Amino acid sequence: MSVLEVKNVTKSFAIEKGKILVLDNVSFSVGNDEFVCLVGPSGCGKSTMLRIIAGLEKADSGEILFRGQPVTNPTPKIAMVFQLFGLLPWKNALENVEVPLEVLGIEKEKRKHIAEEYLKMVGLEGFENTYPHDLSGGMKQRVGIARALALKPEVLLMDEPFSSLDELTAKILRELVLDIWRNPALPTNTFIMVSHNVEEAVFMADRVIVMSPRPGKVIGEVKIDIPRPRTKHMRDQEYFRFIDEVVELLEKSKDKADIESPISLAAKRTDSF
């Protein structure tokens, strides 16, 4: 049964002269308990796709269905983890986790309790009163994850969550995320992650959706059926075969448009404000 359905989503951004098409008729669905990875070259609109799913941006046409209901605005059922963490620098770790709960109207004692619990879960016990300024990159992302999970969402969106971390930290956090995903006690069990790191995608996902350079289209899907935990299988022939398969899809799409236009990239950045 699919939890989330992306149906014929098209999105373009206005630039000084006309528009550029970023997403062209993108459709896919994500099942319950599934871990899906969106992979594509930079600028292919995968982050935009994620933002549309989150309700942060509106699609020009097409729709997002969450359990059959269209998503148009952000909802606590779908939470997001950001590439640059998105922590509020003027709030400490605990307060950062508490803030969305406060907006939901949860009373003070209770939200503090929840926040502490989730911070503990991501391994940040003892850092509750530390400000983002004094946390390392990996710790900041742990706060980001705890903040998203504290809302008890059904779907967790992650926008390149490990790409601003060093490889060692990223490796530890990938395991943490997978543990959370597998944890039956948590209501959050559908994960959608955007990445441009093919190995990361193959390591983590049940299914890798490959997108083409702009305008972003779904050009292929690779079902990864390596048994979990996959740490044991990272030297297997099979693992590399999957990687090659994804890379091949990416390479094929590259022939059409291999040069990134700087103008449209800049336009995309300003317009996403």
Next chain:
Amino acid sequence: MRKYLISFIGGLVILAIMTWLIVTFVPYEEIKSLPLYTISTVSRIIITLLISVAWGISFGILAATNKWASLILTPFIDLLQSIPILGYFPMVIGFLFVLGPWGIELAVIVLLFTSMAWAIFFGVLGAIRGIPTNVAESARSFGLTGWRYVRHVILPAITPAVVSGANLAWCDGWFFMIAAEYIQYKGDVVTPPSGGLGTLLAKAAYIWQDMNVAIILLVFITFIVVYFNTLTWHRIMEKATTGTFKPVFRMDLSGVGKLGIAKATSWLRFGRLHWPKAFSTASQRLRKYSRIEKIIAAILAFASIFVVLFIVFGQFPTFAIISQGFNEPPSAELSYLPLLIAMTMGRLTIAYGISLVVAIGMGVLAAEHKKFAAIFYPLYDIGQGVPILALFPVIFLGLKELIGIDYVALEFTCIIMLVLDMIWYMFLNIVSAVKNIPTEIREVGQLFGFKGLKRITHLVIPSILPSIVTGSILSWGTGWNTIIFAEYLPSTNLSVPGLGSLLDKAGYEYGNTVVLIFLLGIVAAIVLSMEALVWRRLLRKFEKYHVEV
């Protein structure tokens, strides 16, 4: 290009028509010289600008590349720039007035120079120090040394700073024009023989006391300033600021030109890049001096005081001369000093409070809603264009008619002047800060459902707090500069009690250099201790609020 020509010629035509109308219909004899006065003021400011640029570039390069020059020049120039124009009166008068009419012309230029030159120097210094190590090293590895290094690395690197600094100097020149072209000393008024717009405006306001004429002249002057800004500076700055290593001036003002104001107002051909006048004061102050530099600065300060006293009294200052200075008027008022300081601080605080609240409101609205931006940005542009000092007499005459009591009118005028002066620094800082709130933080707000007031208090205000502090430092800096002129109405004996008006009395009315220097020292002490006790602490506290991107 055609559009440019049209606005160029159109502007000149409007200027000519305005001149003709004023000359024909304003019934004062001296108004007939308006064309001449306009030319002399414009050329005076241009000449001073050229001198300032030449001086700023050469001394800036010297200070940035030579360790010893830096050690002595930088603190000394920092000291000079923090002295208000009034502080230069005794020296200028002692030195240059003896040379006759040419001396007076020269004196006006020197006074203008003292309020124009510093921005360029500090801009050049900062730009050279900001050349990335890798660029400097690669240049050296390719054998670029000496003059070649200057030509291929330093000059391109400082161009944007020089252009922005020159624009600042230009604005400052107009700001202080009225103070420099109408020199009042020991009861006498000295104006440059070739006249000037500042002279004319001062006469209209203080001698003829004709508000209509004053307003007309003010509009005329504002038009000239905005005209030049739109036509030349915006274009030059646009060209010059591309291809630099980093924003020309830091202090959280970076990127305003490109991102916010320009975008919203380009359709009006209004405001491209603006840099507040006092940026250099604040940024230099905030840069911590090393101990040796502090010592040198202190020695230089004392030395310069002695030099000034020596020039004024024609002999080495003895204890007798100094104590004589403290016996002459207005030293009797020195016994009220704490009260006067309190009153001046009170005015500054009220004006600051008003500016803060209004600027936050306006800044947040302008940065978040295009509709408000379309109103506030042009307002800002004109607000920055009006020479505040020239506005002083006009506001006063208006309020006097309205209220009827001179003293109350002056009190209100003083606060209005301060607000008009302080508010734009806050506004500019806040707008750029709101614009620069990182996308992710905005998205977090959206995702977690912050709306309305909660969004403002949880997201917007905290993220702009550091910029509010920088804006406050700039506002207070310029506020101190302005209050010296705002508490005292030249050519009349009207003043409101305060530190500023006492300074004016010592400077203008009695020419008491000893008291003047003493009071300037008091002002410096207050400014510095406020920085140490309030601003630096706040800055350090809010440092971590900065979102790392």
